[in-house]
Structures are given as C-alpha cells and as structure tokens.
Amino acid sequence: MFELLQYLAVISAGLYGVLLARSNAMDLVGICGVAFIVAFGGGTLRDVLLDRQPLFWIAHEHYAWTLFGIAIVGAWIPRLPQRLEQWLLIPDALGLALFSIVGAGIAIETTRYEVSMFIASLFGVITGAFGGLMADVVCNQVPRLFLSTTPFYSVCAFVGCWVYLLLRFAGVDEPIALWSGVVVIVAFRLAAVRWDWRFPATSR
C-alpha cells in the first residue's frame, strides 16, 4: 500500500515535470531532465543536507526507471497538457503530501544527531515542494511556490508535517500519525485550490 502510494507520488511529480517541460517547448532531454528534477530534486536535497547515503533514487533504482518511462511516453502523447489538466490536481496533492510526510519522518529519525520538530518540518517542506521550485528555476521562471498568485502549497505541507510530528510526539502509532498528516495535507491543499486561499502579495 505504502509502496503503491510512493509510486503514485513519483508518477504525479513526473507528469507535472512533463507538463512544465512541454510548456517551455523543450525536447525529450528537457522532459526527462525536468521530470527528474521535479520528482527527485526535493528528496535529493534532503538526502544531501542530512548526509544520507546512498540517495533514495540510487538505492531504489526502479523509481528512476519509472520516471524515465513516464517522461518518454509523456513526450509523445499529443495534447497531453489539455487532457491532464483537470486530472492532475489530486495526484499532485497526494504527491506533495506523501513526499512531505516521508521527508519529515526521515529527518526526525536521523540518528547521527538530534533534529528538532521544527527542523524536521522544514525538511518535510523541502522534500515535498523544492523539486518543483528547482524545476521552475531551471525553466527560468520565478518559483510559483513563492508567488502570491497561487493558492497555498508549501503551507499545506508545513501544517501537515506538524500534525504528523505532534501526533508522533504524543505517542500515537506511527501509521496513524503518518496517515493523519497525509490526509491533512491533501484536504488542506484541495480546499486551498477550491476556495483560492492564499497570502496577499507584499507591497514593495
């Protein structure tokens, strides 16, 4: 079950990368590269910052295979963006939720030194949202994550990570804490999109 959802997260992130690359008129190399950055960028940054070896996509190589499969297939389907647009929201929210909670869990369980809940929640956000940020930067766009024109995204991850970490701290069983965090992130994200919750732009 968990394995299946991890796959779904990678697939969803990969599809987002394909759409982003296609909207920039990139070729197959660009699609593979951007999909890779979206799906694995956040987790790779987390592993490098926490000095975890080997990186998760080296240890679990089938994720990389799956991703390139999606990129190659996704590159050739005509009018993919139009077809996917209305379907992508839910897997995207699920991908954000799963990556974030897994990232926060990995950080809090680091054994080489103590990591506080605050730092762990930051690693949750980094794992969930920084792949998309890096891909936006590579595609020469100001990261949507940072703009007031898009509904809450990293805020959902941040809140959900705290739900997970606090339940864990309170002694709740790991799977219950984990799924509570995931559900909060997905629900919060869908609600934010539905009712357009966002921070105001700051004035100059």
Place this chain on the structure above:
Amino acid sequence: MFELLQYLAVISAGLYGVLLARSNAMDLVGICGVAFIVAFGGGTLRDVLLDRQPLFWIAHEHYAWTLFGIAIVGAWIPRLPQRLEQWLLIPDALGLALFSIVGAGIAIETTRYEVSMFIASLFGVITGAFGGLMADVVCNQVPRLFLSTTPFYSVCAFVGCWVYLLLRFAGVDEPIALWSGVVVIVAFRLAAVRWDWRFPATSR
C-alpha cells in the same frame, strides 16, 4: 561579542532577503524562502562541499528561528524597502565580512584533508556571497555579484580573506587576524560603494 555579530550577520542577510522578495511581489512563503536562501545558502553550500555535519542552521537552530521571525515581521511592515534602503549598507557589509571570514576559517581548519589558503579563500567568498547569488537566481535575475553594474562585493571578501589567512599563517593571534580581515572587508566594501569602484564590463 562574536555571537552577537553572527546574529547581526543573519539579521542583515535576512533583511536583504525580505527586500529582494518584496521587490518580486512574493508572498509570505517567498519572503521566508528567499530570506532563508540569502542568509543560509552560502554557509550550507560550504558545509555540503566540505562534508561538515550537521549543517550550522541545524546545529544552531536559533538562527533559523531568528530568521523566520525577521521574515514574518518584515513581510508586514508597510514601506519597509524605502525605510531600510539607506540603513542597510553597513549591516550588509558587516554580514559579508563576518560570513566570509568565518567561512575561510572553517575551511582552513578542516582536519580531514589539507585545504590550501587559496581554496580557503574561495570558501570564504562562497560563504559570504553565494547566498545572495542563489537568491538572485531563484528570483530569476542575473546575479548582481557577476555584473559590472555593481561595485566590488566578492572582491572585498576575497581580499579580506587573504588578509586573515596570511596574518594567521604569519603566526598572528587568531582573534587579531580575524578582526583585521573583518575590518578590511567592511572598509573595502564601504569605500567601493562610496567611490563606485568596479570592474569594467567585458566586451562581447
């Protein structure tokens, strides 16, 4: 005293990040993110490249708290940019100086393998100036650091790091060497801004 100045460096870098994010019409997430990148980006890159664990903002978590405090407060103050502009130069120069000298000192004291003064001076520049570079890249601007339109910045850090490293090599007491380097960087930077010292643009 040193602790206080470190704080001042983080605060100054954080304020620069707030201004940069506000000039890009970002929201609260963007302000926190950009402030984080400016203040901690260079030091994080240094720690990753030298494989130092844990990262300094994980080991000294209060820096991260301070930074987010600045970002959150800084996001809501009206007309902050106009109010700060004339005051930011000195803490910015001080932040550059402190981060650079600390970075060079950390590199030269690495014990796992020998690091030459040349490499240490590069790490000084990376620590002091690359946070701003990364933030410029994330904000979709060519890094000001690299442009001929701005007065010397990384050059000041480079020169000051050599002053520090050579005094250290000559057997001068660590605190004296350290403060000499800091003073040189601050003075050089302020003079560069005052008299508009810079490299010419290269022709195509």
Place this chain on the structure above:
Amino acid sequence: MFELLQYLAVISAGLYGVLLARSNAMDLVGICGVAFIVAFGGGTLRDVLLDRQPLFWIAHEHYAWTLFGIAIVGAWIPRLPQRLEQWLLIPDALGLALFSIVGAGIAIETTRYEVSMFIASLFGVITGAFGGLMADVVCNQVPRLFLSTTPFYSVCAFVGCWVYLLLRFAGVDEPIALWSGVVVIVAFRLAAVRWDWRFPATSR
C-alpha cells in the same frame, strides 16, 4: 596523456564559460564564477551526490589555478568570442567526452554501495553536461541542453557512457573501453552538429 586531456577538458569548459559570461556583459568576477561553474559544476554535483571527499578541485588544486588563469586572460582579450567561435567545437566535444566517461567510471567504481550501469550512465551525463546547465541557469537562460533548438549534446554523452560501460562489463581492457567511449561521444557530437541531429520540440 590522460592528464593532458583532462587539462584540455578544463580549458575548453573554462573558455566556454568565459564566452557565456561575456555574452551577458559580466565583469571579471562573473567570468571567473561562470567559468568555474561550467568547468567544475558537473563534477562537484557528482562528488556531492556520491559523497566523495575531498572534491576533485580541492584535491587537485592546479585545475582551479588553471581555470582562473584562463578566466583572467580570457576576460581581457578583445573580440575573443568572434575569434574562438570556429575553434571551440572540437575541444568542447572532447571536454564533454572526457568529463562524461570519467564521471561514469567514478560512479561504477564506487565501493560503498553498488551502482548499476544505468545510474552510472546518468552520472556520466551529469558530470559532462550539468556544469553547462548550471551556468545557463545562473545566466538566466533556459538551459540549451533541454531545448530542441540545439543538436544532440547529452544524448551523445549518454550513448558514449553506455559504450564504455558495456565494453567494461564485457571484460574489455579499461583503457580500450575508456577511449572507445570517448571516441564515440566526440564523433557523435561532431556528426550531430554537422548534420543538425536533434529531437523535435514537443507540442504544448
């Protein structure tokens, strides 16, 4: 011989960086910075992802000296871009080939955990091509690597790395496998430029 070619690769990458920086009207700091990123960015990313310490440009400091020498000289030669343009293709192809094959070899020989040929080929591409990608991003351009407007580049590296890895796997002597890979990449790249081989742009 090998040492000489490594130097040639660094020089070629450095010159490409100088041209890129000059086309963006950068100053001496920008030229040094961009040349550094082009020449050492891919190898540094490889070393960080594989947790190899010390980084190659810290262990072999003369590469860094050579690079800054090129950058400083290259900054002052008038009309350098026009003079170099017609000569840069071959050292650039050679640089791509050497960096890629060396990168794939380092990845496959990692002893701390097993790295498959697929992952090793990705590290070859990262080592050979990601320095240029990072430099494009820093210069605020969509990476040429990812665009359909340029002939095959990373594809040549990918194919050549597989030639090298498969020959190695088949028991062929290391030097023969290595040079076969290098020759394939150089020949493939020159042919791609000559006959304008590329992937089509994907439709939105």
